[in-house]
Amino acid sequence: MGIKVEGIPSEMTAVQVVEFHKPCQINQVSTPKELGDYDLLIKTAVASLCHTDSMVIDGMFPTGLPRTGSHEGTGTVVQVGSKVENFKKGDRVMSGIPKNPCQSCANCKGPDDWHQYCENVEGMIGVFKADGAFADYHVADSRMSCHVPDDVSLIDAAPLACAGVTIYRAIIVSETKEGDWLGIVGAGGGLGHLGIQMAKAKGIKVIAIDARDEALELCKKAGAEHVFDARKGKEEVVREIQKLTGGPGVNASINVSEHETAAPLACAITKMHGNMIQISQPAMVNIPFQELIFRDIKIKGSLVAGQEQSQEMLSLVGEKGIKVEVNTFDGLKEVPKMFNLAHSGKMKGKAVCVVDKSQV
The missing domain is CATH 3.40.50.720 (NAD(P)-binding Rossmann-like Domain)
Known part of the structure; x- marks a missing residue:
């Protein structure tokens, strides 16, 4: 059984795919009401746009609609599931994409770098069966997510969650x-x-x-x-x-x-x-x-990296001063403009949405 979410508003803003081959919609939706054992409830700071978001809109994944987009998110942990040991409230986090791997298939039982290939994963945030970071709050799996080092900004870390x-x-x-x-x-x-x-x-x-x-x-x-x-x-x-x-x-x-x-x-x-x-x-x-x-x-x-390699990547980014070329948009209302820029062929780097200015 999960635990109830407490201390956050009952509704939030989210950018959702409501119909395939149609632009996203900005809606008011219910905030997450319950956390699974290994879940993190994250107050979204930054959500980045990935080419995969356009693939979701084009119906290329088993995406149930409506679905909140963006699998490239960062933010601050506001609540943790009952079995989470590696994160606590207040931690800065880069969200993992896979949600609730089965823990029993060959990939889950294999090395860390195989876990993201789980054959029976519950969902992928922002892609299918799990909502993503284009929202005031989002839920990610603690076993797939990473701590953001002090020398890496939450703006830079968001595109790193997938790209x-x-x-x-x-x-x-x-x-x-x-x-x-x-x-x-x-x-x-x-x-x-x-x-x-x-x-x-x-x-x-x-x-x-x-x-x-x-x-x-x-x-x-x-x-x-x-x-x-x-x-x-x-x-x-x-x-x-x-x-x-x-x-x-x-x-x-x-x-x-x-x-x-x-x-x-x-x-x-x-x-x-x-x-x-x-x-x-x-x-x-x-x-x-x-x-x-x-x-x-x-x-x-090759797919995304597992948790261990992802954390290693974040450390390298901080230590070597690796910079992400970002096109910054202010607030979830700007997400449609992010898609327009991405489709224009003129974008340099990544488009990111600052969802919560107070965190960045």
Whole structure:
């Protein structure tokens, strides 16, 4: 049995998907009334917009409606479930996305880095079967959430809840180490500009590739020393990267772009027997057979990181001064404008909503 929520208003503002393929609505809804054993009730400080929010609107997940959006949230704990041991009231928190994993499947019983793959998870906040952070209060799972270090702002930490932990795990899965070359295709977006900084903080040599002027500018701002314009064409980009790396190409690559040419390009810039990590989510990922068979490029998918790696990522962000490029919006009423900016193709970095100014 859960415990009753106490000491907060009975209603709150929330931005909800009410109908697929339609804009979100700003509604007054009931605040959470009960917490599960491992739940955290969080007074939302900041909620960030992710590409996945648009996928929710497009009906690409088993999302029951209405559903409060945003799976990238930060805030302050106001109440904890009866079995929570690692958080207390007043803690600053970055919300975990999975909600109530089953604890019995192979992923839950495996290493921490498998837990986010639970086959029987109750839901994913802001995505399906669990409401997200586009609200005055939201609930997250203490076993998936992280403490925000003092040297990381709640504004910066919000986009890290998905974008940050996704690109960080991809770097780990790529198996690149200090001194290696890592190529990031789509490097000038919300995930990519974080990946540039995180990889450099680990001593990895980064090659950034994108195809928009705004994105190429952000790559450079994020510290990429080697930036290539994909609009030059695959052959030219591959030739230039092979020249830069002394012939073989990068040790591994990460594809953050959904464009149909992105995955083939990521493979082509990677040396034989290397890894290409696919984290963007187009309907189909099409790879020329030559890359798989004649060059032995290994394609690996990657989801968000587990709690341990996510906490490690937050520490790295604080210690190395990694900066999130944010477009800040004031209050939940501004969320529709966040979607408009994201769809314009002109956004640099991430769009974040400051829900509660007093916390930031």
